Amino acid sequence: xxxxxxxxxxxxxxxxxxxxxxxxxxxxxxxxxxxxxxxxxxxxxxxxxxxxxxxxxxxxxxxxxxxxxxxxxxxxxxxxxxxxxxxxxxxxxxxxxxxxxxxxxxxxxxxxxxxxxxxxxxxxxxxxxxxxxxxxxxxxxxxxxxxxxxxxxxxxxxxxxxxxxxxxxxxxxxxxxxxxxxxxxxxxxxxxxxxxxxxxxxxxxxxxxxxxxxxxxxxxxxxxxxxxxxxxxxxxxxxxxxxxxxxxxxxxxxxxxxxxxxxxxxxxxxxxxxxxxxxxxxxxxxxxxxxxxxxxxxxxxxxxxxxxxxxxxxxxxxxx
Amino acid sequence: xxxxxxxxxxxxxxxxxxxxxxxxxxxxxxxxxxxxxxxxxxxxxxxxxxxxxxxxxxxxxxxxxxxxxxxxxxxxxxxxxxxxxxxxxxxxxxxxxxxxxxxxxxxxxxxxxxxxxxxxxxxxxxxxxxxxxxxxxxxxxxxxxxxxxxxxxxxxxxxxxxxxxxxxxxxxxxxxxxxxxxxxxxxxxxxxxxxxxxxxxxxxxxxxxxxxxxxxxxxxxxxxxxxxxxxxxxxxxxxxxxxxxxxxxxxxxxxxxxxxxxxxxxxxxxxxxxxxxxxxxxxxxxxxxxxxxxxxxxxxxxxxxxxxxxxxxxxxxxxx
Numbered sequence: 247x248x249x250x251x252x253x254x255x256x257x258x259x260x261x262x263x264x265x266x267x268x269x270x271x272x273x274x275x276x277x278x279x280x281x282x283x284x285x286x287x288x289x290x291x292x293x294x295x296x297x298x299x300x301x302x303x304x305x306x307x308x309x310x311x312x313x314x315x316x317x318x319x320x321x322x323x324x325x326x327x328x329x330x331x332x333x334x335x336x337x338x339x340x341x342x343x344x345x346x347x348x349x350x351x352x353x354x355x356x357x358x359x360x361x362x363x364x365x366x367x368x369x370x371x372x373x374x375x376x377x378x379x380x381x382x383x384x385x386x387x388x389x390x391x392x393x394x395x396x397x398x399x400x401x402x403x404x405x406x407x408x409x410x411x412x413x414x415x416x417x418x419x420x421x422x423x424x425x426x427x428x429x430x431x432x433x434x435x436x437x438x439x440x441x442x443x444x445x446x447x448x449x450x451x452x453x454x455x456x457x458x459x460x461x462x463x464x465x466x467x468x469x470x471x472x473x474x475x476x477x478x479x480x481x482x483x484x485x486x487x488x489x490x491x492x493x494x495x496x497x498x499x500x501x502x503x504x505x506x507x508x509x510x511x512x513x514x515x516x517x518x519x520x521x522x523x524x525x526x527x528x529x530x531x532x533x534x535x536x537x538x539x540x541x542x543x544x545x546x547x548x549x550x551x552x553x554x555x556x557x558x559x560x561x562x563x564x565x566x
Numbered sequence: 567x568x569x570x571x572x573x574x575x576x577x578x579x580x581x582x583x584x585x586x587x588x589x590x591x592x593x594x595x596x597x598x599x600x601x602x603x604x605x606x607x608x609x610x611x612x613x614x615x616x617x618x619x620x621x622x623x624x625x626x627x628x629x630x631x632x633x634x635x636x637x638x639x640x641x642x643x644x645x646x647x648x649x650x651x652x653x654x655x656x657x658x659x660x661x662x663x664x665x666x667x668x669x670x671x672x673x674x675x676x677x678x679x680x681x682x683x684x685x686x687x688x689x690x691x692x693x694x695x696x697x698x699x700x701x702x703x704x705x706x707x708x709x710x711x712x713x714x715x716x717x718x719x720x721x722x723x724x725x726x727x728x729x730x731x732x733x734x735x736x737x738x739x740x741x742x743x744x745x746x747x748x749x750x751x752x753x754x755x756x757x758x759x760x761x762x763x764x765x766x767x768x769x770x771x772x773x774x775x776x777x778x779x780x781x782x783x784x785x786x787x788x789x790x791x792x793x794x795x796x797x798x799x800x801x802x803x804x805x806x807x808x809x810x811x812x813x814x815x816x817x818x819x820x821x822x823x824x825x826x827x828x829x830x831x832x833x834x835x836x837x838x839x840x841x842x843x844x845x846x847x848x849x850x851x852x853x854x855x856x857x858x859x860x861x862x863x864x865x866x867x868x869x870x871x872x873x874x875x876x877x878x879x880x881x882x883x884x885x886x
C-alpha cells in the first residue's frame with residue numbers, strides 16, 4: 247500500500263525523538279538521538295533531524311515513496327501555516343523556513359508546530375482529552391508550556407503566540423523568571439523554578455540530596471522523583487510550592503476558559519504525575535468558581551513522552 | 567417594509583435599558599426604566615422588560631408586525647442556545663426559561679445572552695474592536711465582567727461559563743472577594759473592590775470626599791470621577807491600585823490568548839476611561855511577554871452604555 251506511513255518528530259533543545267506511524271496510526275518504529283547541546287547553527291539540529299528520518303526509514307524497512315508526510319514539534323513560536331519557525335529560545339532558529347528544505351530533501355509534505363501545543367493536541371486527538379471540546383494543557387518541564395484546544399481546534403491566537411500562561415503572574419513581587427517578569431507560574435512550578443528554590447535553600451545551609459542535581463542548572467525529573475521517595479524535605483517543599491501555584495493558575499484558567507478538561511503533561515508529570523495531581527487537586531477548588539469547577543475534569547496526560555509525537559501526527563491532514 | 571425593526575435590551579440589577587434599531591442598524595428610539603432594586607420575584611423584572619418593549623413600540627410609532635426579533639443581555643450565566651437563564655447573582659432567576667414566555671407574548675424570536683459577553687460582542691461587531699479576530703474584554707463595574715471573542719466568534723466555553731477572569735487570583739493572600747476567594751481581580755479593580763479600599767482607609771481615620779458614597783455599598787462612577795478631579799488622595803490610591811491589578815490581569819490575558827485587541831468598557835470606563843487607560847498602559851508592558859505585547863492593541867470601548875445593546879443586536883441572526 248502506497249503512502250501509508252507518517253513520520254513524526256519531537257525536536258527538543260538537546261534531542262530529537264522520531265517515530266513512524268502506520269496507516270492504523272500505530273507507532274511501528276521509534277528512535278531518539280542527541281543533538282549538540284546549545285548547538286550554534288540550525289544546520290546541526292537539522293542534520294540530526296534528517297538522520298533520524300533516514301534511520302527510521304531504514305530501520306523500519308519501508309520505502310521513501312511509501313511516506314505520506316513528515317511533521318515536527320519545535321520548542322518555539324512556529325507559524326504552522328507557512329512552516330516558518332519564528333523564534334526558539336533554546337535553538338538557533340529565528341524566522342527560519344524549515345518547511346522548504348525538508349520538503350525538498352524528502353519529497354513529501356512537511357508540517358511544523360509548537361511542541362507543547364502539539365502535546366495538548368496529541369492528548370486531545372489520541373490521549374486523555376479525546377472526545378472533549380475545550381482543553382487547557384499545562385506541560386511543566388524546563389519551562390512551563392501551555393496549549394489550548396477551543397471549540398475542538400488548536401487555538402494559537404494572533405501570530406501563533408497564544409497559551410503562554412506559563413508566564414501568568416501569580417505574585418507581582420515573586421521570584422524573578424527567565425522571561426524578566428516576577429512571580430510567573432514558570433518561576434514557581436517548572437523544573438527551573440523548583441531548581442532555583444532548592445538552590446536557595448542550599449545557600450541557607452539546608453541539607454538536600456539534590457545538591458549536585460541543581461548545581462549547574464535544572465534537575466532531571468528522575469532525580470526529583472528519587473528525592474521525593476526518600477522524603478527529602480527541601481525537594482518536598484519545592485514540589486509543594488510548585489503544586490500550590492499550579493493550582494492557583496489552574497483555577498485562573500478554569501475561570502477564564504470554562505474548559506471541559508485540564509490536562510497536565512510533560513517530563514515532570516511522566517515522572518511524578520500522581521504526586522503532582524494529588525497535591526493540585528487538594529487545593530484547586532479554593533481557586534476557581536464552584537459552578538465552573540463542577541463541569542471540568544482535571545487529569546494527567548496518558549501518552550507520556552509521546553504526546554508531542556501524536557500531536558505532530560494530528561497536524562497531518564487526514565485526507566492526504 | 568415589514569420585519570425591519572429589532573428591539574434590544576440591557577437588563578441590569580436595577581434598570582432595564584431598551585432600544586429599537588432600524589434596518590440600517592441605527593437606534594431610532596431608546597428608553598431606560600428602573601426596576602425594583604433587589605426585586606424578589608422574576609415576574610417583577612419581566613414586567614419591566616415587557617413594559618419597556620411595549621413603550622418602545624408605542625413611542626417609536628412602529629407596528630408589532632414590523633418587529634423582526636427581540637434580544638436581551640442579562641447579568642448572569644445564560645444558555646444562549648435554549649434561552650434559559652441558568653443563574654443570576656443579582657436577579658431572582660435560576661434555570662429560568664426566559665425565551666418561551668417572551669416569544670409567546672410578542673410573537674417574535676427572542677434571544678438572550680450574558681450582558682458583558684454581549685458588551686464585548688457589541689464592541690467587536692460595531693465598536694472599537696471591529697475588524698479584529700481575537701478580543702479580550704474587561705468591563706469593570708460593580709463586579710468585573712469579561713468577554714472573549716476568539717477566531718471571530720463569541721467564546722462561551724463549557725456551559726456558557728467562560729470569561730470569568732474577573733475572578734483570576736492575582737494575590738492568593740489578597741483581600742476577600744464576594745465570590746469567597748482572596749485576591750481576585752474583582753476584589754481590586756471593580757467598584758466593589760475600590761469601595762472596600764476606600765472604606766478601609768476611612769476606618770484608619772483618613773479623610774476622603776467619598777465617605778458618603780461608600781457608606782452603604784459601592785460608589786457611583788460619577789462620584790469617583792468628581793473625587794479624582796479634586797485630587798482626593800484616597801480615591802486616587804483606590805484607582806491606582808485598581809489599575810495596577812488590571813494591568814497585571816491584562817498582561818496575563820495577553821500571554822494566555824495573544825489577542826489582537828484588549829478592550830476596557832462599562833460604567834467606570836465611561837466615566838474615567840482616559841485616566842484608567844493611561845494608568846494601565848503605563849504598567850502593562852511589565853506584565854506580558856514583549857513579543858506578544860507588540861501585536862496587541864489596548865483601547866477603551868467606544869459604544870459607551872450601548873455596548874450591551876449593540877451586542878444584543880449582534881446576537882440576532884442576520885438572515886431573519
